[in-house]
Amino acid sequence: MSSRLLVAAGTTRTASIDGISTAGADPSALPYTPSADADLLVYGRPVRAPAVPVSPSGCPTPAVVTRAVQELHDLQPTIVDAGLARETAAPTIDVGARPGGDIRDEDPVPDARRIYDSARDLAASLPDDHLVLAETIPGGTTTALGVLTALDVTRTVSSSLPDNPLDLKREVVDTALDTSPLDDVAFDATDRQDGIDTVRHTGDPVLATVAGLAAGALERDAGVTLAGGTQLLAAAAITRSLGHDGPLTIATTPYVADDDTASFRETAALLDLDVIVTDPCFDQTSHPGMRRYVAGEGKEGVGMGGALALAARAGIDMASVRQQVEAVYDRVIDR
């Protein structure tokens, strides 16, 4: 059976709202994050991007973990340009996406439907039996909350910060909903809100891309694993809202699944998703980068949970994964 890891990499201006994304980080560096993650996954180090993303406290991008699994497992990543704002040397598939706007403004993702359709057509045409779908987009949990709120699924998401700024996210989303023409319609009502409209007005281009990829794969009965946390829940909510009822699995980390602020399992159940949680046991290492995950930072992203699940299924033990994470970290992070 052939699998392909597709990583939707994009941006939203929502990330530049003070306090939304990795607190204290240089805000001017945020637009480079998904481009740097793409470089890292494809080449094992930054090529066109200036540096591998690390938070001020030393938490490396979860792309380091995904890359480490690739190096043990020969998992080839394919990057989809879901609205990149800076250049990457990684080859990317075009779905017509541009960087997303701030969701407090009008029409932040005007091309949402075109992006969704392009991604759906792509996934429907790919030869792979199984697609593993992942994301990298700073500020993405806030836009995910926008979609989950607009679809009346849940009022909570996880965070890459140890202290989830959920009140701020809700405030941003409330402003977005006030600005938008969206109706106040429940997810499970007969006249459901159209998931693509919610992406257009309170979401981001990565959500449109991932939701479309999942829909296209389901249309041809390919397997789909959503590799990520609450952002992938939002993508699933969009796909479900459009009537795609096929089997979907979500593979995440314990840092998201056990995040008390996020209600991950409840939302996954509501969306009829099978859940896989794979613990890399970063508590069993003293490596400062991995210890930041134990402290509640980072948590998930760039396919980390899905990569860990693939490693576990391939019989790779987590001690080997941790050793390889350390090797990648030491190779690419300039402290």
Added chain:
Amino acid sequence: MSSRLLVAAGTTRTASIDGISTAGADPSALPYTPSADADLLVYGRPVRAPAVPVSPSGCPTPAVVTRAVQELHDLQPTIVDAGLARETAAPTIDVGARPGGDIRDEDPVPDARRIYDSARDLAASLPDDHLVLAETIPGGTTTALGVLTALDVTRTVSSSLPDNPLDLKREVVDTALDTSPLDDVAFDATDRQDGIDTVRHTGDPVLATVAGLAAGALERDAGVTLAGGTQLLAAAAITRSLGHDGPLTIATTPYVADDDTASFRETAALLDLDVIVTDPCFDQTSHPGMRRYVAGEGKEGVGMGGALALAARAGIDMASVRQQVEAVYDRVIDR
């Protein structure tokens, strides 16, 4: 040692001149050829492109051979968008290229220098020890002749047709040179013609890309194999004209090396290129697709000669290669 196959895929309006490219083929299909080749190399079949390119007489694109070697050798191709005119599902690296114009018109590749610089920077930054560089562009031997003529290297190139329409190509190139502001300066003169200027006025965006990739790799002492025929000679001529004197190898097929109209070995020697010729012995099969190559059609392209050289170096015998070519052909070509 890590190798990467980089395929510069692009277009030139020069291909639409009657009689220049695969005679008798539907001219409206030509712009799809490089996109289809990219799909085939990456996914093993067309995904966004409508069909795998086949000439009216049944000669399949040489991408079928390169793909066959990939399937035996685990050679991952990376596609560079060197001016694609139709969408491909293959992930592509952006070097800022757009489709090239007809060289009989003014300024057919206005961005030649920017493309060259972007490709050079890319190759200078990639982590691979060795780059294998290839092309796919219909009409590419005519633009190659333009550059080789403007640089006073040679007045001949090969052809994907059994009967090389060399007189027509020379006529097109003479018109291009008349229209252009290029000086009539010899390649080996002290005041050499700038190779990038020749690309801009008588070349195509693929030549700018390949020449830049070769230059960037040479700058960091990476190995470079030019995988192809007379188009790769033109790329080498550009790189050499810009003062890059490092070691370059060109790997091609006997169909090009022994093409009496092309003076391949003489030109390679003039440009100080090491030559590898690998014979797939298509004369030892009765398969109609491969027999077209024995009849002088197709000859080379999309890295075919380089892929055959890699297969030979890896100890894969040519009977296995032919068997896999047949398997790919039967899988992807709808006759």
